[in-house]
Amino acid sequence: MPTVSLETLNQAFLTRNATVGVMGLGYVGLPLVKALGDQGFAVIGFDVDQERVKALKEGISYIKSFPQESLQRLLTEKRFEATHNPSDLGRMDAILICVPTPLTRHREPDMSYVVATAETILPNLRKGQLIVLESTTYPGTTKELVIPILERSGLKAGEDFFVAYSPEREDPGNPQYATSTIPKVVGADDPASRKLAISLYTQIVPKVVEASSAATAEAVKLTENIFRCINIAMVNELKVIYSEMGIDIWEVINAASTKPFGFMPFYPGPGLGGHCIPIDPFYLTWKAREYGVSTRFIELAGEVNTAMPDYVINQLREALDLRFAKALSGSRILLVGMAYKKNVDDIRESPSLAIFEALHLKRAQVDYYDPFVPVVHKSREHPVINGKESIAWTPESLRSYDAVLICTDHDDIDYGFLLAHSALVVDTRNATARVHGHKENVVKA
Numbered sequence: 001m002p003t004v005s006l007e008t009l010n011q012a013f014l015t016r017n018a019t020v021g022v023m024g025l026g027y028v029g030l031p032l033v034k035a036l037g038d039q040g041f042a043v044i045g046f047d048v049d050q051e052r053v054k055a056l057k058e059g060i061s062y063i064k065s066f067p068q069e070s071l072q073r074l075l076t077e078k079r080f081e082a083t084h085n086p087s088d089l090g091r092m093d094a095i096l097i098c099v100p101t102p103l104t105r106h107r108e109p110d111m112s113y114v115v116a117t118a119e120t121i122l123p124n125l126r127k128g129q130l131i132v133l134e135s136t137t138y139p140g141t142t143k144e145l146v147i148p149i150l151e152r153s154g155l156k157a158g159e160d161f162f163v164a165y166s167p168e169r170e171d172p173g174n175p176q177y178a179t180s181t182i183p184k185v186v187g188a189d190d191p192a193s194r195k196l197a198i199s200l201y202t203q204i205v206p207k208v209v210e211a212s213s214a215a216t217a218e219a220v221k222l223t224e225n226i227f228r229c230i231n232i233a234m235v236n237e238l239k240v241i242y243s244e245m246g247i248d249i250w251e252v253i254n255a256a257s258t259k260p261f262g263f264m265p266f267y268p269g270p271g272l273g274g275h276c277i278p279i280d281p282f283y284l285t286w287k288a289r290e291y292g293v294s295t296r297f298i299e300l301a302g303e304v305n306t307a308m309p310d311y312v313i314n315q316l317r318e319a320l321d322l323r324f325a326k327a328l329s330g331s332r333i334l335l336v337g338m339a340y341k342k343n344v345d346d347i348r349e350s351p352s353l354a355i356f357e358a359l360h361l362k363r364a365q366v367d368y369y370d371p372f373v374p375v376v377h378k379s380r381e382h383p384v385i386n387g388k389e390s391i392a393w394t395p396e397s398l399r400s401y402d403a404v405l406i407c408t409d410h411d412d413i414d415y416g417f418l419l420a421h422s423a424l425v426v427d428t429r430n431a432t433a434r435v436h437g438h439k440e441n442v443v444k445a
Contacts, residue, residue: 005128006128006162006192006195006196008128009093009128009130009162009196010195010196010199012093013093013094013196013199013200013203014199014202014203016039016040016041016203018041018042018093018094018200019041019042019043019044019091019092019093019094020036020041020042020043020044020092020093020094020095020096020200021043021044021045021046021088021089021091021092021094021095021096022036022043022044022045022046022095022096022098023046023047023089023095023096023097023098023099023117023120023121024046024047024097024098024099024100024113024117024135025045025046025047025049025052025053025056025082025098026047026063026098026100027063027065027170027172027346027348028098028134028135028168028170029045029047029096029098030045030061030063030065030066031063031065031066031170031178031179032096032098032134032168032179033045033066033074033080034065034066034070034071034074034179034180035178035179035180035204035205036204037070037074037077037079037080038070038180038204039180039203039204040079041079041203041204042078042079042080043074043079043080043081044080044081044082044083044088044091044092045080045081045082045083046082046083046084046086046088046089047082047084048084049084050084052082053082053083053084056071056080056082057075057081057082059071059072059075063345064172064173064344064345064372065170065172065178086120086123086124087124089120089121089124089125090124090125090126092129093128093129093130094129094130094131094132094196094200095121095129095130095131095132096132096134096166097114097117097118097131097132097133097134097135097146098134098135098168099113099114099116099117099135100113100135101113101114101135101136101137101279101283102279103279103282107282108282108286109137109138109282109283109286109287111137111141111145113135114133114135114137114141114145114146115145115149118145118146118149118150119149121150122149122150122152122153123153125150125153125155125161126161127155127160127161128160128161129161129162130161130162130163130164130193130196130197130200131146131150131161131162131163131164132163132164132165132166132197132200133146133163133164133165133166133214134165134166134167134168135168136167136168136221136222136225136276136279136280136283137218137221137283138218138222138283138284138286138287139215139216139218139219139222139284139287140215140218140287141165141214141218142163142164142165142189142214142215142218143189143213143214143215146163147163150163157189157190157193158189158190158192158193159192162188162190162192162193162196162197163188163189163193163214164186164187164188164193164194164196164197164214164217165186165187165188165214165217165218166184166185166186166187166197166201166217167185167217167218167220167221167224168221169182169183169184169185169221169224172341172344172346173341173342173343173344179204179205180204180205180206181205181206182205182206183205183206183207183208183209184201184205184207184208184209185208185209185211185217185220185221186198186201186208186209186210186211186217187210187211187212187213187214187215187216187217187218187220188213188214189213189214194210198210221280222280222281222283222284225276225277225280225281226280226281226284226298226301228266228277229272229277229278229280229281229298229301229302229305230297230298230301231264231266232266232267232268232269232272232277232301232305233300233301233302233304233305234266234301235249235253235266235267235268236268236269236304236305236308237304238252238268239268240311243444248444249268250267250430250433250444253265253266253267267429267430268308268428269308269351269428269429270308270309270312270351270352270355270407270428270429270445271305271306271308271309271312271351271354271355272305272306272308272340272349272351273339273340273341273347273348273349273350273351273352278305278349279349281295281298281299281301281302282302284298285298285299308351309351309354309355309358310358311445312351312355312405312407312426312428312445313328313355313358313359313362315426315443315445316328316333316403316405316426316445319403319424319426319443320402320403320424323423323424324402324423324424326402328359328362328363328364329362329363329364330363330364330365331364331365331402331403332364332365332367332400332401332402332403333359333364333365333366333367333401333402333403333404333405334366334367334368334369334391334398334401334403334404334405335352335355335356335366335367335368335369335404335405335407336368336369336370336404336405336406336407336408336413336418337352337368337369337370337406337407337408337409337410337429338350338352338353338356338368338370338373338376338390338407338408339352339370339372339373339408339410340352340408341408342408342409342410342411342429343372343410343411343412344372345372345373347373347376350407350408351407352368352407352408353381353382353385355405355407356368356382356384356385357382357384357385360384367388367391367401368388368390368391369390369391369393370390370408370410371390371393371410371412371413372410373390374389374390375387375388375389375390376388376389395417395420395421398418398421398422399421399422399423401422401423402423402424403422403423403424403425403426404418404422404424404425404426405425405426405428405445406418406425406426406427406428406429406431406432407428407429408429409429409430409431413431415431415432415434415435416435416436416437416438418432419432419435419437419438419439419441419442420437420438422441423441424441424443425441425442425443426442426443426444426445427442427443427444427445428444428445430444
């Protein structure tokens with residue numbers, strides 16, 4: 001491959017004549033593919049999962065936020081191709097890394113996906129390429145982990161190739177926002193890398209916010225999610241306190257929301273889910289220990305949120321005992337909602353998984369209903385639920401359960417129908433608030 005000068009690469013981004021690669025074709029990568037393709041870039045999607053690549057080549061999308069018609073249009077217009085061949089990385093002018101950053105069993109950052117991705121790029125790295133990490137991570141990852149791996153090629157970052165960090169800001173299920181409508185933060189440790197990354201992202205988002213370093217941009221992402229984690233923990237704790245006082249937390253929040261300044265509503269639930277909020281705080285607490293700094297406030301929020309599934313189960317147990325003098329063991333329980341949030345098919349870190357397993361261990365008979373999750377695909381983390389299928393939504397099936405536990409408040413579920421045919425409904429999301437009648441069956445948790 002010929003060496004590409006800084007200005008030539010910059011012009012290729014500005015005129016959208018560059019080939020952009022996206023590594024990791026999941027909930028972050030595929031919406032990014034769509035945003036790039038819609039703006040005229042040639043996009044190559046890379047994933048080690050050959051089944052994913054095969055599906056995309058056949059025009060089959062497995063993620064709701066990347067509609068099938070959009071995929072097929074990009075394939076027809078020859079603006080997108082999927083591959084699992086690492087040699088194709090050399091054809092890319094920019095490589096955007098969108099791989100998972102989970103936690104280990106010891107609640108420490110698992111950087112294996114990022115490391116494996118950098119190692120895959122290494123033998124295919126060429127002069128004049130821009131590499132951007134989008135995966136959520138701790139401050140210092142780009143500089144301390146990614147760049148040293150890539151510089152083993154003999155090329156130098158900021159001179160021969162360019163590296164930046166730009167955190168993903170996806171909000172699955174939110175119809176108001178998409179990748180192409182959300183401002184993007186971009187940080188790099190040298191002016192050339194920063195300039196190139198800004199030129200690229202300016203073509204696909206309405207606004208690019210410049211950060212002075214990659215570490216600053218990495219800290220921005222953590223701050224956004226820790227902000228949510230802490231505030232959700234606060235309302236979860238208030239929920240427990242107010243419940244003991246006979247006060248409805250949702251009524252309190254709705255009334256407080258009428259104040260036009262100084263208050264922002266957050267809502268309680270059965271626990272935290274998704275790939276960011278339950279995980280990101282632990283990335284910062286882990287990194288802070290390197291500097292001898294404690295993160296008591298953040299860790300306390302994590303403890304409060306982590307305790308919510310147990311609180312919900314305890315409320316369910318009490319409701320069964322008080323209503324029917326029935327033990328949790330042996331009871332038939334239906335979970336409504338397996339996804340971690342409303343109107344999505346994403347079950348990553350979903351509190352429903354923890355609740356399902358805990359109820360199973362307590363010898364309850366557990367099923368679930370979720371119109372977005374017809375079957376729970378196999379995973380090592382949740383073997384009890386592997387292959388479990390959503391039940392039929394009928395009066396007969398609902399009446400067969402001792403209690404229904406609402407974990408996810410999908411919009412297209414008929415909660416009136418649910419209440420009419422259920423003996424007991426434990427509502428963790430205030431999903432039944434607008435239902436008239438049968439409220440005597442509802443317990444909030």
